Amino acid sequence: MKRVQLSVLVVLLLTGSAFARDRDVLYQLSSMAALKAGAYDGMKPYGYVKERGDFGIGTFENIDGEMIELDGQVYQVRTDGQVYTPADSTLSCYATVTFLDEQAVAQIDEPMTYEELMAFLDRVVATNVPNAIRIEGDFEHVKTRSVPAQEKPYPPLDDVVAKQVVFELTHVTGTAVGFRFPAFMNGVQAAGYHLHFLTADRKAGGHLLDFRLTKGRVIIDETPRFLMELPP
Ligand code: ZN
Numbered sequence: 001m002k003r004v005q006l007s008v009l010v011v012l013l014l015t016g017s018a019f020a021r022d023r024d025v026l027y028q029l030s031s032m033a034a035l036k037a038g039a040y041d042g043m044k045p046y047g048y049v050k051e052r053g054d055f056g057i058g059t060f061e062n063i064d065g066e067m068i069e070l071d072g073q074v075y076q077v078r079t080d081g082q083v084y085t086p087a088d089s090t091l092s093c094y095a096t097v098t099f100l101d102e103q104a105v106a107q108i109d110e111p112m113t114y115e116e117l118m119a120f121l122d123r124v125v126a127t128n129v130p131n132a133i134r135i136e137g138d139f140e141h142v143k144t145r146s147v148p149a150q151e152k153p154y155p156p157l158d159d160v161v162a163k164q165v166v167f168e169l170t171h172v173t174g175t176a177v178g179f180r181f182p183a184f185m186n187g188v189q190a191a192g193y194h195l196h197f198l199t200a201d202r203k204a205g206g207h208l209l210d211f212r213l214t215k216g217r218v219i220i221d222e223t224p225r226f227l228m229e230l231p232p
Contacts (some may be wrong), residue, residue, distance in 0.1 A: 024224055029044055034230075039231045046087075056069045064148075069097055121193075136176075139214060143210040148163055178195030
């Protein structure tokens with residue numbers, strides 16, 4: 001009798017573990033609408049966010065710069081242009097992450113502008129689900145930005161973005177990290193592409209504004225399931 005109960009317990013534990021490790025869940029902390037309204041209070045530490053994905057984008061408590069999570073490592077690009085590796089206890093007020101798999105790969109052998117590459121992706125990805133997008137390659141030009149940390153009372157996001165610091169990078173190798181969100185997710189997210197960038201030497205990056213890709217490869221991973229935690 002005791003043995004039967006034990007085996008039931010084991011099955012339940014395995015089921016729970018399998019659910020927690022669903023690699024095709026898009027995990028969303030807060031929402032774009034909340035961020036736009038100025039909800040910059042820290043919600044969850046990045047140690048917690050990293051358990052829900054090894055790939056993604058976001059920002060920090062007080063909207064202190066741009067977050068890139070690449071291969072399970074969280075990077076912070078502040079307005080001084082420096083790239084930091086914050087402790088797991090550092091709080092996030094907004095993040096979108098998933099576990100990245102190479103579901104589809106596109107090789108890019110000729111130069112493409114940002115608009116050309118996004119138009120190409122629009123033709124090849126499923127547009128009714130969120131897609132994780134990783135673009136790694138050599139870039140002739142990359143334009144990024146970061147935003148300055150804020151104090152309470154927090155201003156809305158548009159006022160913060162008006163004070164953004166723009167970085168122009170030329171002839172860099174690096175990775176664009178982000179997502180394409182379907183139109184129906186507008187508000188929860190901004191519909192369309194939201195990408196951040198990090199150089200291969202981990203010395204520059206930020207929220208991606210524009211680029212010209214010389215050559216590279218694009219990894220696409222559909223994330224048909226969605227988990228969201230709302231701000232208090
Ligand atoms: Zn961004």
